[in-house]
Amino acid sequence: MPEGKIIKALAGFYYVLSGDETIQCRGRGVFRKNKVTPLVGDEVVFQAESNTEGYILEVKDRKNELIRPPIANVDQAILVFSAVEPGFSTSLLDRFLVLVEFNHIKPIICITKIDLTNEEEYEEIQQYASDYRKAGYDVLLTSSETEEGVKDLMPYLEGEISVFAGQSGVGKSSLLNVLRPDLELKTNDISSHLGRGKHTTRHVELIEVGKGLVADTPGFSSLEFTDIExxxxxxxxxxxxxxxxxxxxxxxxxxxxxxxxxxxxxxxxxxxxxxxxxxxxxxxxxxxxxxxx
Structure with missing residues (x-):
């Protein structure tokens, strides 16, 4: 039986990358019976009569999985946080870091919108970056507008499955648009009323960026420590x-x-x-x- 990796899940279909081909598959009823839901990133066994008529027969063991966003077998998480608009939150970042560390996923901190900071704000961000580097984390300061620091992300992505995660409006899609301009991912400005962005990504999909696979995700609506003791x-x-x-x-x-x-x-x-x-x-x-x- 052929094998492959789910690179997109949308409207009940799973798009499985096998070699150079992508096959549209459905999940067999056995998954519902066993309460197993195939996730983007899953390694699967499937059968297919054509590129649009396939069925997933087996989901292989996962090394990790996230619920929000729903994705499996992630190597690293690019935690995208803006310096301003919305303001940088160490509490929220630490919450993300705990969840990522608990799932044995390597975190990389990417602070965006540094072009929008004033001198005082920039110095404060530099201090936070220094603190997290001392703790052992990789920290990148970037701007999608000026493209400063964005290309520094490319070596981290090579050969890895990466998830871009962070609260809405911090510029995840904008970063990916700089890394791969042909994607033309939708972005939204921050709502002045709510002080945060609207979700511009509606589903999880693995896309090729350089020599790696990256998931642009709908963001996190909950960050609870449900499984952490x-x-x-x-x-x-x-x-x-x-x-x-x-x-x-x-x-x-x-x-x-x-x-x-x-x-x-x-x-x-x-x-x-x-x-x-x-x-x-x-x-x-x-x-x-x-x-x-």
Missing amino acids: LEDLNYCFPEIQEKSEECKFRGCLHMAEPKCAVKDASENGEIPSYRYEHYKNFLQEIKDRKPRY
């Missing part, structure tokens, strides 16, 4: 995980425990105070989560 959170903050090895007690949650190296590092500036505050807030959020039955 208290002991997992430590591993989703690289600098906290590294420093926790110096804590006196094994299993330290870095809240009220004595001789906590993480608390000390936050107090003396080794770990940015806002990162530690977000860690504590997220930990409390997980503690307050209603149990699932």
Whole structure:
């Protein structure tokens, strides 16, 4: 049986890339019975009589999957955040980073619209970029308008399946339009009333950019820590995980425990105070989560 990768899901059809051909497929009823929904990025086994009449027979094991956006087997996430319009939010970025880290996906931080910043705003963004680089993250400062820094993304995309993710209106589609002008993806200005952009991407699709595959996604409407447990959170903050090895007690949650190296590092500036505050807030959020039955 032939095999391939789902590169687009739309209106009940799955478009499977196999070799140089794309075959339009439907899912067999067995998926509904087994509660398996094929996702973009899935490696599948299919049968087809023509390029428009195929059926997916099997979805192979996934190395990871995201619910919003619905995509599987992602290598890395380009987390797109604007410097302004909408304003840069470290809390929202850290929430994205936790979810990406938890799913064993490499995050790359891409801060857009730097051409719109004034001197003070630009210096603040530079400081945040420095903080996240010290934590071990790759950070790119870009402008789709001037194209500054955008081409620096290309080496990261080569040979990888990447998802572009971030809140609406930050310029994900604009970035992709610079990387591949022929795409002509729709973009929207920020609503002055709502202070955020409308979703301009309606479905998930893997598209070729350079020598990699990139997913432009409809964005995230929810960012809840539904599957993350208290002991997992430590591993989703690289600098906290590294420093926790110096804590006196094994299993330290870095809240009220004595001789906590993480608390000390936050107090003396080794770990940015806002990162530690977000860690504590997220930990409390997980503690307050209603149990699932």
